[in-house]
Amino acid sequence: MQENLRSILSEAGIEDELVQEIQKVGFPKTARSGELIITPGSTSMHMPIVLEGLLSVVRQDEKANEILLYYLEGGETCAMSLACCIEGKRNDFKVTAEDNSVLWMIPMNYMDEWIQNYRSFRKYVFSSYQTRFDELLETIDSITFLNLYDRLYKYLLDKKQATKSYEIHMSHEQIAQHLNTSRVVVSRLLKQLENEGKIELERNRISIL
Amino acid sequence: MQENLRSILSEAGIEDELVQEIQKVGFPKTARSGELIITPGSTSMHMPIVLEGLLSVVRQDEKANEILLYYLEGGETCAMSLACCIEGKRNDFKVTAEDNSVLWMIPMNYMDEWIQNYRSFRKYVFSSYQTRFDELLETIDSITFLNLYDRLYKYLLDKKQATKSYEIHMSHEQIAQHLNTSRVVVSRLLKQLENEGKIELERNRISIL
DNA sequence: CATTGTTTGTAACTAATGTTACAGAGTGTG
């Protein structure tokens, strides 16, 4: 695990000195597939780095409708939690482990110092901000410019990409929640995708062809 | 104008020394209402601060469909353009002056130095990032969880807020573009809002009651 | 004031998505 963390950080261009400090002040956190990691309304004091696994970041409205914003994959971090903490604001997300996952949690109070002292860390944080921002934009694009059929197909392809697997193990109901639509609609469109030879359907499993 | 800039920056907690430097290396740029300031595909080398007026930031797809992402009001900046520049990426936005506006343009190459040396500037930039991010989330909320009727009404109220005026001077066609729908639909819903006593309609003008 | 172009109102229709209801297939457990 320590090795994994080290290689992720060096890859991001962070110098040994800082890597060691991150190892020293942070701590690991594991989550099993399906586990809720952050609930809306909570205030976290740590910035997580995903060492292994996959997290989904979901937005909720007051009626508990949901929409998937983006995934956090191995090696990625969510600098957004920074501001959420700096300004003492509540968290507006729901973060779930989509797979068995391992995170490295860094206490927020080191952030400002590191951003000041390490150009590489500055780059790392800004780059994370930017990546999340771009992903939000892509989400907006999908919702705004695509119809449900295309959105669903894109969703499946994105999930394939994120899990590096051609098989998706989810129920139609779960997919419907990520897209803020109903199970019936998802079943209908999945069947259409199957008829067009793009996927194969089984119980709790979708194979992408 | 210099006075305006100074008061905006001090208000943001930036010390005199840096304010003076920003005044020295930046330059003003004016735009008349309706003028296109940034087109998709361009790469800007400056971070703009809005001194006066109002800018709209719009996302476009390849078929020139559009959706309003957020406004930039007087005193605000768009730190996003930072990363757009750092990573040499193309701009994916269309920025338009919604009013006669004045901007202060800061060359990007000073950013990293200032972020390193001035805690206040660091805060300013991060806070800008966060504000934009929150606005994107609100946009996603609207698109995802509201029907068009509510979205339209919220749009009018937001515009009122941004312009500090109860009168909106736009055609139905322009509103339709910001919401990525058609003029006919907007006219239909506006008429409904009027019948319900929430607004008053005239040619090129909507009054919010 | 005649002409032209823009804006708005409205009807009639189409398409996309959401909802309700129900049946049958698959899975896990005692």
Next chain:
DNA sequence: CACACTCTGTAACATTAGTTACAAACAATG
């Protein structure tokens, strides 16, 4: 294997939003 539970397929229908078409009102201009 009997039972309970979850998941999927499908039909019928309701609602929302998009499209086409046309007329009338308004504004700008020579």
